Amino acid sequence: MTFNQDIPKEYSKSINAVINFIGGNLTEDLSLEKLSSVANYSPFHFQKIFKQVTGESPKQYxxxxxxxxxxxxxxxxxxxxxxxxxxxxxxxxxxxxxxxxxxxxxxxxxxxxxxxxxxxxxxxxxxxxxxxxxxxxxxxxNVASDKKGHKDLHVVVKRVGLISGIFVTSSLEDTQNIENAFRKITQLADVNDLLHDQSMLVGIIYPHQRSYKAMISVKHGIQPASKLFAMEIPASKYATYKIRGDLEETFRTLKIFTEQWLPGSGYRLADIWGFEILSENPANTSYSIIEREMYVPLIPA
The missing domain is CATH 1.10.10 (Arc Repressor Mutant, subunit A)
Structure with a gap:
C-alpha cells in the first residue's frame, strides 16, 4: 500500500512491519496489544501512528x-x-x-x-x-487467454522444501517497482553477509493486497538481523511452469492455469498467493526478459 510520504521513516518502517505481520497472520487474534508490540509502541501511540501512516485505524485495516x-x-x-x-x-x-x-x-x-x-x-x-x-x-x-493455452504452460507438479529469506515489499503496479525492490533487497543481503552460492531470487505475488515481495533466500538456520524483514515459504506441493514477459503475461498464464489446467487435475488451490523464482536478478536485467518459474500451492481436490 502507499503510505503518507510526509511521515517520518521510523514510523513508516514500524507500521510496515505491522502490515507484514497482519498479512501473514490473518487467522490469528490480531489484538491492539499484539500489534503495538510488533511496532514497539504503546497501544495508544501505535493507534495514532497507524492512522497517520495508512489513513485507517488498525481495526479498519x-x-x-x-x-x-x-x-x-x-x-x-x-x-x-x-x-x-x-x-x-x-x-x-x-x-x-x-x-x-x-x-x-x-x-x-x-x-x-x-x-x-x-x-x-x-x-x-x-x-x-x-x-x-x-x-x-x-x-x-483485460487478460485474454487462449483456450488451448494450458498446453503451452508445461505444468509440472513437484514438492518443494522450506524456503527462508529476507524481503522488501513492492507495489504490484509495474515492473520498475519490482526491479527497484530487488535492487534494495540485494543490497541489504550483501551488506548483512547473507548472500551465498545457492541464494535464490524469489518474488511472492499477492494480487488481493496489490503487493509483490522481492525476496532473497538465506541458508536454513540463519537468523537475519531484527532490522530486516524475514519470512518463510512453507514446504508443500506446487504446480510449476516457466514464463517470460511482463506482469500482464504473469496474470495471463495464471488465468489459463486456474481456468484450464486446474479443473480436472485432481488438485485445488491451497492458498491465494503464488511465487516465482527468477533466473536472473531484476536489479541488473529487465524483469520482462527474465525467465521465471511460477509456483502455485496445491492440495488434493
Whole structure:
C-alpha cells in the first residue's frame, strides 16, 4: 500500500512491519496489544501512528484486508465452501463474515461468486460505498487467454522444501517497482553477509493486497538481523511452469492455469498467493526478459 510520504521513516518502517505481520497472520487474534508490540509502541501511540501512516485505524485495516482476501478466494477457489473461506480469512463465524462482506462490497459473498466477471466490473463502476474494485478482477480483467493455452504452460507438479529469506515489499503496479525492490533487497543481503552460492531470487505475488515481495533466500538456520524483514515459504506441493514477459503475461498464464489446467487435475488451490523464482536478478536485467518459474500451492481436490 502507499503510505503518507510526509511521515517520518521510523514510523513508516514500524507500521510496515505491522502490515507484514497482519498479512501473514490473518487467522490469528490480531489484538491492539499484539500489534503495538510488533511496532514497539504503546497501544495508544501505535493507534495514532497507524492512522497517520495508512489513513485507517488498525481495526479498519484488518477488516478490509480480511474481506479482500476472502473475496479473492471466492473468485479463485470456486470449489471451496464460503464458510471455510470466512474462517481462513480470519472471521470467527459465517454470520459475522456475511454481514461484514455485504456492508463492504454491497452484495453477498454468494452473489459475488456467481456474478460473471463482466457483470462484476459493471457493479464496481457504479461507485457505491463499499463496492470496491477487487484487485483480483482488476489484474485479470483485460487478460485474454487462449483456450488451448494450458498446453503451452508445461505444468509440472513437484514438492518443494522450506524456503527462508529476507524481503522488501513492492507495489504490484509495474515492473520498475519490482526491479527497484530487488535492487534494495540485494543490497541489504550483501551488506548483512547473507548472500551465498545457492541464494535464490524469489518474488511472492499477492494480487488481493496489490503487493509483490522481492525476496532473497538465506541458508536454513540463519537468523537475519531484527532490522530486516524475514519470512518463510512453507514446504508443500506446487504446480510449476516457466514464463517470460511482463506482469500482464504473469496474470495471463495464471488465468489459463486456474481456468484450464486446474479443473480436472485432481488438485485445488491451497492458498491465494503464488511465487516465482527468477533466473536472473531484476536489479541488473529487465524483469520482462527474465525467465521465471511460477509456483502455485496445491492440495488434493
Amino acid at each position: 484488518i477488516v478490509r484486508t480480511r474481506l479482500e482476501a476472502a473475496a479473492h478466494s471466492l473468485i479463485i477457489q470456486l470449489e471451496k465452501p464460503i464458510k471455510e473461506i470466512a474462517i481462513e480469512s480470519g472471521f470467527t463465524s459465517g454470520a459475522t463474515f456475511a454481514r461484514a462482506f455485504k456492508n463492504y462490497f454491497g452484495i453477498s459473498a454468494e452473489s459475488l461468486r456467481t456474478i460473471p466477471p463482466k457483470k462484476r466490473m459493471e457493479l464496481y463502476k457504479k461507485g457505491k460505498k463499499g463496492q470496491q474494485l477487487l484487485d483480483t478482477d482488476r489484474y485479470f480483467k
